[in-house]
Structure formats: C-alpha cells, structure tokens
Amino acid sequence: MGIFSRFTDIINSNINSILDKAEDPEKMVRLIIQEMEDTLVEVRSASAKTIAAKKDVTHQVNKMKAEAQGWEEKAELALSKDREDLARAALQERAKAAEAAETLENELQIIEDELVKLQSETTQLQEKLADAKSRQKTIIMRQNTVSSRLQVKKRLDSGTVDAAMGKFEQFERKIDDLESQVEAYDVGKRSLKDEFASLETEGKIEDELAALKQKMQGKSKSSNVTAVKSKTKKA
Incomplete structure (x- = not known):
C-alpha cells in the first residue's frame, strides 16, 4: 500500500470523526497538517530502512559474485592438475553462488523500485504539506470572518438590533419631553x-x-x- 492511500484513509477517518463532533474547520486544518507531518516522519524512517536494506543486499550480491568467481578459478586450477572431480565440484559450487547472486539481484531490483516510488511520494507529500501550511492562515482567516458575519446576521435577523434602536428612540422622546418641560418653566420669565x-x-x-x-x-x-x-x- 502506498503512503498516499494510507494517508488518505487516516485523513478521511479523522475528518468524518470531526464532522460527527461538529468541530470547527480550524481544528480540522491543524489535524490534517499534523497527520501529514507524522506521515512524513514515518516515510522518511521507512526510506532510511529501505536504503540500509539496499546496501545490505548489494553487499551480499557482490559477495556471491566474488564467491562464484572464486569457485571458477578453483575449477580451472583443478583441471590444470588433472582433477576433474574437484573441478566438477567447484563448478557446482560456482553455480550455487551464481544462482544466489541472481536471486539477490532480483530482490535488489524490487528494493530499488520501491525506493524510487517512496522517494517520489515523499516529494509529493512535502509539496502538499508546504501548500497546506501556506493556505492554513487563509483558511483560518476566512473561517473567522464567516463566523463573525454569521453572528451579525443572527443578531440582525433576531430583531435584537431593531429592539435596541427602538429603545434609543424612546430615550430620545423622553429627553425631548424633559427639554419641553424645562422650556415651559422659562415661558413668561x-x-x-x-x-x-x-x-x-x-x-x-x-x-x-x-x-x-x-x-x-x-x-x-x-x-x-x-x-x-x-x-x-x-x-
């Protein structure tokens, strides 16, 4: 399974959990970035292990090839001494070493192919992570702005603002009445x-x-x- 298919499963699972709990988008964005960072750490660790495995298998391949070459030289020596029996035995050992080397080379090719895929996916994940971080601030700002607008809309629709303005008008009428009473005292004076x-x-x-x-x-x-x-x- 590639890291992206695994990563997608993790993200989808957590997003569904967040939506079920009605969490806010800011937390969701942080969680996605955290999952991406954790996955990147795991991938880099896996890459390091794969590189180490490649070195080990390469060493074994070279060892088997050297061993096969050594048995071939022994077979030549046996023939030069008229020891066909030893030469035949040496060639059998050479064949075993060559077969082991071939098997290890096939295994090495698989490791190299996996390593190429792993490095490619790591590069993609790094790019996605950088993009997510650059967009994080914008997403949070938009979420805060929308939340503020929603609160304003709710207050306007609930009539709270109209009620407050009505109270202001009542206060203004009371002040007008008081001013009229004051002016009435001054009439005739x-x-x-x-x-x-x-x-x-x-x-x-x-x-x-x-x-x-x-x-x-x-x-x-x-x-x-x-x-x-x-x-x-x-x-």
Whole structure:
C-alpha cells in the first residue's frame, strides 16, 4: 500500500470523526497538517530502512559474485592438475553462488523500485504539506470572518438590533419631553438681557414715532401756508 492511500484513509477517518463532533474547520486544518507531518516522519524512517536494506543486499550480491568467481578459478586450477572431480565440484559450487547472486539481484531490483516510488511520494507529500501550511492562515482567516458575519446576521435577523434602536428612540422622546418641560418653566420669565433688549426696542420705536409726528406736522404746516397764499391771490 502506498503512503498516499494510507494517508488518505487516516485523513478521511479523522475528518468524518470531526464532522460527527461538529468541530470547527480550524481544528480540522491543524489535524490534517499534523497527520501529514507524522506521515512524513514515518516515510522518511521507512526510506532510511529501505536504503540500509539496499546496501545490505548489494553487499551480499557482490559477495556471491566474488564467491562464484572464486569457485571458477578453483575449477580451472583443478583441471590444470588433472582433477576433474574437484573441478566438477567447484563448478557446482560456482553455480550455487551464481544462482544466489541472481536471486539477490532480483530482490535488489524490487528494493530499488520501491525506493524510487517512496522517494517520489515523499516529494509529493512535502509539496502538499508546504501548500497546506501556506493556505492554513487563509483558511483560518476566512473561517473567522464567516463566523463573525454569521453572528451579525443572527443578531440582525433576531430583531435584537431593531429592539435596541427602538429603545434609543424612546430615550430620545423622553429627553425631548424633559427639554419641553424645562422650556415651559422659562415661558413668561424675562432675563436681564431680555429687559435691556426690550428697552432698546422701545427706544427705537419712540424715536421712529417722534420722527413720524414731526414729518406729519411739517406736511400740515406746508398745506396751511399754501392755502393762505391761495386766498391772498384771490383777494
């Protein structure tokens, strides 16, 4: 099983658990990142073990090849000494060593293939983890913003704000009533400024009245003079 299929099972299991418990997205994001980090640690540990296994098998392959080469040299030596029986036995041992080397080489190839896949998946997981961390702040910010908007919507829809505004209007009407009562106490009462202003107004009116009388007297005298002159001319 690849690390991603295993990782997906873990994440899906935990996400379902979170959704069942109605946990918030911020915790879910943290959990996903934590699972990715834990998986990455496990994968790196597995990679280290696989590399160590590759080195061990490589060493065994080289050992079996060297052993096969040694038996071949022994067979040649036996033939040079006219010992076909020893040469035949040496060749049999050489065949066993060569077969063991071939088996180990097949095993080494499997290990190398798995190591390539493991390294590729590790690289992908590192990229996904870096992407998740870069998006974590944005996701949390969006979640907080949406939560705040939801609270505002709930308060608006519940009528709480309208009720509060209604109370403000009641307070304003009470203050208006109090101001009207204060103004009612001042009705009919004249301040010192009012008295002096009244005197100034009365003085102006008296002056205007005197000027008007003088003007009218002037017109009256002018009419009398004109009438006298007219009678004198007729006489």
